[in-house]
Amino acid sequence: MFELTALAKKTDNKKLQFLLLEVDYSELDSLFHPRSIAVIGASAELRGTFMLRILLEGGFEGRLYPVNRHGGEVLGIKAYTSVKDIPGALDYAFIHVPAQASIEIIRDCDAKGVRLATLFTAGFGESEADIGSNLEQELVRTARQSGVRLLGPNCMGIYHPAEHLSFATGLSAKSGPVGALCQSGGNSVHLVRAAIQRGISWSKVISYGNAADLNEADLMEYFAQDPETKVIIAYIEGAREGKRFFRALKAAAQAKPVIVFKGGQSEVGGAAAMCHTGSLSGSKEVWDSLAKQARAIQAYDIDECVDIALALLLVKSPSGRRAAVIGFGGGATVQAADDCSGTGLVLPPLPEEIKRELKKFTRLAGNIFRNPVDMSDIINIPPEMGHAVRVVGNWTGIDLLILHLGVEIGPYSLLDLNVLDALGETLIGAAKEVGKPAAIVAHSICCAEGYQKVFKLQQMCSEGGLPFYPSIRRAASAINKVIEYYETR
Numbered sequence: 001m002f003e004l005t006a007l008a009k010k011t012d013n014k015k016l017q018f019l020l021l022e023v024d025y026s027e028l029d030s031l032f033h034p035r036s037i038a039v040i041g042a043s044a045e046l047r048g049t050f051m052l053r054i055l056l057e058g059g060f061e062g063r064l065y066p067v068n069r070h071g072g073e074v075l076g077i078k079a080y081t082s083v084k085d086i087p088g089a090l091d092y093a094f095i096h097v098p099a100q101a102s103i104e105i106i107r108d109c110d111a112k113g114v115r116l117a118t119l120f121t122a123g124f125g126e127s128e129a130d131i132g133s134n135l136e137q138e139l140v141r142t143a144r145q146s147g148v149r150l151l152g153p154n155c156m157g158i159y160h161p162a163e164h165l166s167f168a169t170g171l172s173a174k175s176g177p178v179g180a181l182c183q184s185g186g187n188s189v190h191l192v193r194a195a196i197q198r199g200i201s202w203s204k205v206i207s208y209g210n211a212a213d214l215n216e217a218d219l220m221e222y223f224a225q226d227p228e229t230k231v232i233i234a235y236i237e238g239a240r241e242g243k244r245f246f247r248a249l250k251a252a253a254q255a256k257p258v259i260v261f262k263g264g265q266s267e268v269g270g271a272a273a274m275c276h277t278g279s280l281s282g283s284k285e286v287w288d289s290l291a292k293q294a295r296a297i298q299a300y301d302i303d304e305c306v307d308i309a310l311a312l313l314l315v316k317s318p319s320g321r322r323a324a325v326i327g328f329g330g331g332a333t334v335q336a337a338d339d340c341s342g343t344g345l346v347l348p349p350l351p352e353e354i355k356r357e358l359k360k361f362t363r364l365a366g367n368i369f370r371n372p373v374d375m376s377d378i379i380n381i382p383p384e385m386g387h388a389v390r391v392v393g394n395w396t397g398i399d400l401l402i403l404h405l406g407v408e409i410g411p412y413s414l415l416d417l418n419v420l421d422a423l424g425e426t427l428i429g430a431a432k433e434v435g436k437p438a439a440i441v442a443h444s445i446c447c448a449e450g451y452q453k454v455f456k457l458q459q460m461c462s463e464g465g466l467p468f469y470p471s472i473r474r475a476a477s478a479i480n481k482v483i484e485y486y487e488t489r
Helices: 004-009 013-019 025-032 046-057 099-112 130-146 185-197 216-225 242-255 267-277 284-294 302-314 330-343 352-359 382-393 420-434 448-464 472-487
Strands: 036-040 063-067 092-095 116-119 149-151 157-159 175-182 202-207 231-236 258-262 297-299 323-327 400-406 438-443
Touching: 025 216, 036 046, 046 063, 092 099, 099 116, 099 130, 130 149, 175 185, 175 216, 175 302, 185 202, 185 231, 185 302, 216 231, 216 242, 231 302, 242 258, 242 284, 258 284, 258 302, 284 297, 297 302, 297 472, 302 472, 323 330, 323 382, 323 472, 330 400, 330 472, 352 382, 382 400, 382 420, 400 420, 400 472, 420 438, 420 448, 438 448, 438 472
Parallel strands: 036 063, 036 092, 092 116, 116 149, 175 202, 175 231, 231 258, 258 297, 323 400, 400 438
Antiparallel strands: 157 202
16 A cells, blocks of 8 residues: 555655645644534424434534523433533534524624534525625624634534544544545535445545635645645635635645545536535636646546545555556457546557466457456456466556456356355455556446445455445546656656
């Protein structure tokens, strides 16, 4: 596995601090370690209990205080009619009250000594009515005058596994090396869940919505300095402070890999972004130029963010882009050639000595011995497939391997032959034995059983330290972008 820690150490810490002058890391970091949380707006209704329930189910170890106008109990916990009535210190407030009530709530938080509040409530700058924008401006003035730092409004808040702090149900409490700042609440939850399923664990994920106070520049500066975070993912709809964000992005990308997914690049998407988080998105050309100058890695959807992060974490930095693709199926082999070539990988033809070695244990008919390599004749014999991987993988003419399994492309599927698990184990073992960067792909899945079996294979890959992809195109694209990243450093 490539040591991302070593990459981070290449950037001089004093130089990074010079580049990031506008954020106090220690002050911001304290916001992610609350010992007590008020959930303001908590009530007996399902919508009113969701965050309290998430924190309880996630195992948050600090004190929880529901707050609503009527008091009583919420989920068996004593509720207070005002945040000011809560006994003892209070570190953090999660607010889901009507937008008009939020200003007074922030004043109460200030009186109580709360230093961070997440405002889940919508109805501010993203709204089409002028009253929403005016209300957001008043909200920010109030927060800044009071010294309360504000995430949002219109956001989910914080996922910090180390503190059992979460914004959705069922998220892992295992910490990892990837951090994210995400302007969309829904995309932040999707990103976290998709990555966990693929074997990625998180340092911190921050959903920040309208960015009325804490914005993308603050958070990018924070993640650049965060020692828990080795890879940064950013979903951005628009920048509040464009020049400052560019400086922060550029500095962060010097310290560690940064993956940027820009939402709202089309005219229609930009209009949607304005209605979603009140963000002026800017043109695609400007963002493309910004990412290139900053040497950030661009992604174009949530799945690709995960694909690239997985390659950064699990694909040992390739010495070049010469790939060998091994699998089965004539049509799949042709498509694999197009997919790899289209993303920038190079597929050198196998030399005669490698072909002769392959032909010793498989027939000429029904197979392709060029590159990609089609081993259809031995697909039901896992040991021979493993041998083929070793023969091709040890060739000095390639830098990396992509190994693919078409789950349901033959007259007898891999499910019918009951060999998918054995093939997976064999390919993972052979790839690790070869020692070159490698990825496993399982594609052409058509039935529920196939998806279930492939999910198990995906878990096997994660445990074995190899990245798993659902298509050759996605594997090739992610690996090529990682190669491009290292070439520019």
